[in-house]
Amino acid sequence: MSLELKNVEKKVGIDTHIHPTSLKLEKNTINVLLGSTLAGKTTLMQIMAGLDKPTSGEIWFDGKNVTGMKVQKRNCSMVYQQFINYPNYTVYENIASPLAITGVKNDEIKQRVGKVAELLKLSAMLNKKPDELSGGQQQRTALARALVKDSDLILLDEPLANLDFKLREELREELPKLFEDRDCIVVYATTEPSDALMIGGNTATLLEGKVIQYGKTLEVYNRPENLISAKVFSDPPMNIAEITKSGDNCKFTNNNVQWKSSVKIKDGTYKIGIRPHNITTYKEGNNSVEINGKVQISELSGSESLIHFTNGSLNWVSLSNGTQQKNVGEDTKLYMNTDEFLYFDQNNRLVNNG
Amino acid sequence: MNKTINQKAWYFVIPVFVLVAFNAAIPLMTVVNYSFQETFGNNVFAWEGTRWFKQILLSERFHASLGRQFAFTFIILLIQIPLGIAIALTMPKKGWGVPICLILMSMPLLIPWNVVGAMWNIFALPDIGFLGHSLNAIGFDYNFTQQPGDAWFTTILMDVWHWTSLVVLLSYAGLNSIQPAYYQAAEIDGASRWATFRYIELPKMKKVLTLAILLRFMDSFMIYTEPFVLTGGGPGNTTAFLSIDLVKMALGQFDLGPAAAMSLIYFFIVLLVCWVFYNLMMKNEAQS
Numbered sequence: 001m002s003l004e005l006k007n008v009e010k011k012v013g014i015d016t017h018i019h020p021t022s023l024k025l026e027k028n029t030i031n032v033l034l035g036s037t038l039a040g041k042t043t044l045m046q047i048m049a050g051l052d053k054p055t056s057g058e059i060w061f062d063g064k065n066v067t068g069m070k071v072q073k074r075n076c077s078m079v080y081q082q083f084i085n086y087p088n089y090t091v092y093e094n095i096a097s098p099l100a101i102t103g104v105k106n107d108e109i110k111q112r113v114g115k116v117a118e119l120l121k122l123s124a125m126l127n128k129k130p131d132e133l134s135g136g137q138q139q140r141t142a143l144a145r146a147l148v149k150d151s152d153l154i155l156l157d158e159p160l161a162n163l164d165f166k167l168r169e170e171l172r173e174e175l176p177k178l179f180e181d182r183d184c185i186v187v188y189a190t191t192e193p194s195d196a197l198m199i200g201g202n203t204a205t206l207l208e209g210k211v212i213q214y215g216k217t218l219e220v221y222n223r224p225e226n227l228i229s230a231k232v233f234s235d236p237p238m239n240i241a242e243i244t245k246s247g248d249n250c251k252f253t254n255n256n257v258q259w260k261s262s263v264k265i266k267d268g269t270y271k272i273g274i275r276p277h278n279i280t281t282y283k284e285g286n287n288s289v290e291i292n293g294k295v296q297i298s299e300l301s302g303s304e305s306l307i308h309f310t311n312g313s314l315n316w317v318s319l320s321n322g323t324q325q326k327n328v329g330e331d332t333k334l335y336m337n338t339d340e341f342l343y344f345d346q347n348n349r350l351v352n353n354g
Numbered sequence: 355m356n357k358t359i360n361q362k363a364w365y366f367v368i369p370v371f372v373l374v375a376f377n378a379a380i381p382l383m384t385v386v387n388y389s390f391q392e393t394f395g396n397n398v399f400a401w402e403g404t405r406w407f408k409q410i411l412l413s414e415r416f417h418a419s420l421g422r423q424f425a426f427t428f429i430i431l432l433i434q435i436p437l438g439i440a441i442a443l444t445m446p447k448k449g450w451g452v453p454i455c456l457i458l459m460s461m462p463l464l465i466p467w468n469v470v471g472a473m474w475n476i477f478a479l480p481d482i483g484f485l486g487h488s489l490n491a492i493g494f495d496y497n498f499t500q501q502p503g504d505a506w507f508t509t510i511l512m513d514v515w516h517w518t519s520l521v522v523l524l525s526y527a528g529l530n531s532i533q534p535a536y537y538q539a540a541e542i543d544g545a546s547r548w549a550t551f552r553y554i555e556l557p558k559m560k561k562v563l564t565l566a567i568l569l570r571f572m573d574s575f576m577i578y579t580e581p582f583v584l585t586g587g588g589p590g591n592t593t594a595f596l597s598i599d600l601v602k603m604a605l606g607q608f609d610l611g612p613a614a615a616m617s618l619i620y621f622f623i624v625l626l627v628c629w630v631f632y633n634l635m636m637k638n639e640a641q642s
Contacts (some may be wrong), residue, residue, distance in 0.1 A: 051538050072544040080535040088557040098543045145543075 001027040001062045003048060003153060004186050009059035010209075017043045020057065020209045025185050025202075030176060032196040032217065034188040035206030037230055041189035044206075045155045048187060050074050061152070076153035077146035081161045085130040085145070091117075093128040094239055095144045110151035116148045119178065136167035147178065154179070156188045162197070172198055193235045197221060205232040227348035230273045236306060236317050239274040250338075254312045259338045260291045263352040270351065273342035276306070279318035279334050288335040291316075298326040309334070364439040388614035397493050406615035414566035416616065418591070419599040420623075427574045428504075428593060434570060435563070437514070439520025443551070445526055456526075459519045467516075470584025478584075509593055513581055517573065518575050521566045528562035529555060562636045568628060575624055580583065596620055 001024040010018035014084075018040050025031050033041045042100055046052035047059065050071040058067045066074060077098070085094045094172075097115045104112075104342075117123045120140045130138050138160060146154055147327045160168045176199050179186045188199060203215040213220055213229040224230035231238055242253040246267045253257045253269070278284075279291070291317060293309030300306075305324040309316050309332065318334055326332055343352045382495065385523065389406055391399040410416050445455045463468075478484040480497045489496040498504040540550045578597040581587065587594035587602070595603070604613035 046538075049542065051541065077540065078538065078542050080539070082533055084535050084539045086557075097545075101544050105520075122551055135440045151607050252442065342448070 001152065001183070001187070002060075003059040006050070006060065006102070008044075008054040008059065008060045009042075009054070010047060011055045015048060015245045017209050018054070020049070021211050023204065023211060023214055025187065027185060028183065030179055030186040030188060030201030032148075032199055032201060033187060033206055034089060034191075034193065034203050036191055038205040038208075039160040039232075040209040041206060042157055042214035043209075045078070045157055045187060047153055048153065049076050049078055061289055062267055072233060074147070074153070075151050076133045076155065077149050078155040078157065079139070079142050079146050079159045081158040081160070082271055083130070083135060083142055085138060085141050086335055087130060088179045089131070090127050091122055091141050094130065094141055095122075095126075095148050097255050098145060098149045100330070112148055112312050113144075115146045117149070120144045127147045127329040134164055134167075136171065139163060139171070142144055143178070147182075150182075150184075154182075154184055154186045156186065158191065161191070175199060176201075176248045193221075196233070207232055223350060224273075224342065225350055227271065227273060227344045227350075230342060230350075231345075234273075234275055236276045236319060239272075239276065239279065241264065241274075242269060243272050243274050244269050247268055249347040254314050255291075257291050257311075257336075259291055261338065261341075263270075263343055265343060265345075265351045267334050269346070271344040271346075272346070273344060274342065276317045278337045278340040279316060280320040280337075281305070281318070281332070281334055282320065285339045289338055291336055293332055293334055295328055295330045296327045298324075298328065300325075307334070330354075357527045363390055380574060385614045385617050388610050389618055392611055396524035396573050397544045407619070410612055410619060415591075415599070417621075418597050418630070419594055422573060422594065424591075426510070426513075427571060430508055430517070430574050431567065431570055433514050434516070434518045434521050438518050438566065439525045439563075441518070441522045442525035443530055443555075445522070447530065456523070459526075462516050462519050465516075467579035468583050470512065470578040471515050471580040474515075474580070475510065475584050478508045500589050502589055504591060505593050508583050509584060510585060511579070514575065517570060521570065524562045524566045527548070532558045556614060560635075564632075568631060571631065572624060572628060575627070606623065 005021055007020045008018060009016070009020045009024055021044070033044060035041055043052065047054050049307045050059075050066065050069055050073075053068055058065055060066065061074070077083060079188075085091075086097060089097065092113060094111050095116060099109045099112065114123070117126055120143055122140055122144060123138065125133060125137060130141060133141065137161075143159065146156075160171055163171065167249050172195065175188075186201075188195075199304075202215060203217040205212040205224075207228055211231060213225045220229065221233055226234060227240070231240075243249075243250050245252060245261065245265065248260045248262070249258060250261045252272075270291060291311055293307075293311045295307060295309050296315070297308040298305065300323050303322065305320045305322065305326075307318045307320070307324070307326055309318065316334075342350060345351050371500075374528075385578065390402060390404070392398055392402050433589045441459075446452055458600070465473075474482075476482045477484045480490055480499075486496055496504050498508040498509050524624075536554050537550065540554055545553070576597055577595055578601070581593055581595060582598055587598040591599075597620075600613060600616055604610050
């Protein structure tokens with residue numbers, strides 16, 4: 001069982017919503033579609049579900065061409081950012097609804113709903129109406145509706161976006177476990193790189209209707225094929241600067257920071273991508289170099305400190321562990337871990353590939 | 355916490371107080387005044403107690419017009435609410451059709467009520483009116499000025515034409531506030547068109563429909579101008595709804611006492627029905 005998109009393209013009027021895309025999703029995998037708003041995540045999911053038809057290209061499921069097949073005939077379910085439940089049904093009836101429509105026997109419905117409700121901690125609320133539940137419970141109900149059906153394809157369209165922070169964390173941890181022993185393909189759309197890392201599986205980075213890279217989540221994160229993919233998969237935003245390399249010596253174009261690099265690439269100018277957590281107020285790794293900066297913004301988020309600073313004409317973002325109080329305008333020293341630098345050539349392709 | 359007490363704030367309430375007094379409280383009290391007394395002109399009044407109220411409540415004439423009123427309101431609600439929802443469901447949701455439909459729908463609502471009555475009067479005249487003449491031409495014996503059934507038919511048709519748009523516009527607003535994800539979810543579940551309507555659209559439209567029913571109930575229960583211009587309450591008294599009957603009594607016969615008593619009873623019926631209806635709807639709301 002696999003879901004394959006073959007050169008799928010979606011145009012609405014003169015706008016191209018999805019550029020020709022080929023993607024193969026395997027059985028028993030969770031696949032994250034990562035990209036900002038309007039990157040085409042929802043459109044792509046609707047095409048996968050059969051809610052929307054591609055302008056050109058084909059969709060194959062389980063070895064069969066299902067392009068243009070109606071959503072009712074495919075065995076899929078979907079969870080949305082908004083908490084979508086039938087308003088005047090109880091939680092039990094809501095979860096049972098997809099089964100009742102397909103004519104499953106009452107005893108079986110009861111048993112299956114009970115099981116899913118327990119999994120999602122809804123057992124105590126089966127007789128309530130969605131309006132009486134908290135946002136988290138409403139979304140759990142929607143998830144239960146998607147799970148109870150035993151679909152081949154489960155689509156989750158930013159399911160945690162409307163939840164408050166704590167509930168989001170809680171449900172995000174549970175999600176991968178929910179799908180563990182299921183014989184299905186899960187597609188999870190999100191705007192947050194941290195969601196993708198937490199969920200694992202595979203990730204496809206998207207930008208402006210194009211799939212930039214698809215692969216194992218950690219691989220995509222650690223070894224982005226190109227600068228765009230690296231940018232999409234980085235939050236806070238990645239630092240990018242131009243460097244020149246001659247022999248083992250590397251140097252930023254805009255300042256005097258130098259370091260030795262063992263990366264085996266030709267001499268010349270490159271772009272460097274540095275994730276914010278690789279610029280810190282303390283030394284990390286054996287090959288760190290110092291950089292001077294003037295603090296622009298300094299904010300604490302939980303147990304991490306985000307410091308925006310300028311060096312020469314460039315703006316940098318750094319993320320350090322612990323609470324590092326800095327004053328705005330202060331001159332400070334930071335350290336960059338050169339082992340974690342990503343080198344991109346003039347065509348924005350990653351060159352220090354493994 | 356110490357609140358500062360500033361009684362000067364009451365000055366701000368005075369304009370509203372005066373306004374409400376002049377346009378509601380004082381006229382209403384005049385009616386109350388008339389309803390307990392007999393007038394002889396020249397400002398001579400004699401106390402009558404609850405006599406007029408008893409007289410009205412026991413009069414067959416009042417029972418008949420009240421019955422007609424309820425029948426009329428019931429029929430038009432039964433037609434306008436489902437018809438309004440049905441039309442709203444078929445209206446386009448985007449594109450150039452939307453403004454056209456909305457403008458067409460609001461047209462009848464913008465026409466002055468007596469003009470609606472006059473229009474339909476001419477439209478339905480059996481000899482020269484388009485509707486009346488056509489109906490007769492194809493074999494119906496139609497004459498709304500002489501046959502009670504035809505008069506009712508015409509009055510109801512006129513009201514449906516005039517007011518269904520209101521229900522349409524409210525339902526349309528209710529339908530448009532439903533997020534597309536609900537429809538997709540229903541589609542994925544494999545729900546039929548009817549199930550989508552019954553379990554998504556109808557519950558989501560509940561609030562606007564409550565409003566639509568309340569508005570249409572009140573308006574139709576107090577209807578005066580259109581049937582007055584169309585049929586004048588006739589033939590005989592067959593389309594004399596409460597307000598028409600009331601005006602006949604007050605201004606035609608100059609029975610100010612009974613008319614005042616009837617006004618108050620009329621007022622309380624409207625108030626009571628609205629109150630009961632609203633509470634029932636809100637109770638349902640609290641349950642779900």
